[in-house]
Amino acid sequence: MPDLGKNFFQGERDLTIQEAKNLEAVSDGDLIDVVLEQFGWQGTQLTAGVSVGLSPDNRRVARSAFFLRGPLLTEPITIQAKKFWSEAGEDVMLKLWRAGGNSFTFNSGGAFSELLDSADIDHSFLEMGEDEEDEIAIDGKELQERGIGKFCLRAIAYATRAKLKGHLVAKVTLLLFLKAPGDMEEMCDATQSPSWPGIKVWEAECLFTPMTALGTWGCPIFPIIILGSAWQTCPTSQAGKPSGTRSVACSSTQPARRHT
16 A cells, blocks of 8 residues: 555645534434535545544544445446355356445444445345346245355455545455354454455445545545534534544555455
8 A cells, every 4th residue: 555644644734614614514424425415426426535523522533434435336246156155056146236335334443344244235146047137036045055155245445546636546345255244253353354355346446535635734635524512512622633534544454355
């Protein structure tokens, strides 16, 4: 990964009060989308970003988190199930239909998500006929008979060299694991690490949003500021330290993976 500290954190000023107000959200979730829309994000493209949560008095950064928004999969991904489950049969396919960035949570302080259970993923197992449109869905007991079990996905992102001057680009990878999240955790604690190898099923690049011009503020990314409480209930304070954003960006790593 590039040396972000050398080139991207040399700004000499903090956020202004007006900039901070434009980035405010009262809580996580859909309100992050509202802030992104104010900066031109239309919801139709994948974007990455960082949120910083303030303390109850809004005077310090209490936490920071990476996030993804928008569609990860614009077209279905079809994978031969036998690659993962040897008894599945030659004509059985795993089809991942769609996935949204907000399906993945990033609560560990880095740019790697918690494991997302297959029960929460829009997917199908299909047996293909001679005609390309002849697809028969397989589920329940038949999946068990074919030795097909549960799986989960993890999203991992890391910053790459900027394609646009002054802006960071994120490379996002989806890794597949052949167990449910609970079963992964029971194996060993190391399975919760982003370095635990998975099967790469998808990869793409996206921009960070909101973006800031290089050399102005001391960070290439504007964070979404999650207030600890409404301004009406606490003294107004200037929020402007980029440390929460820096800690997430500089801790992101390229994922360990094996290819299909």
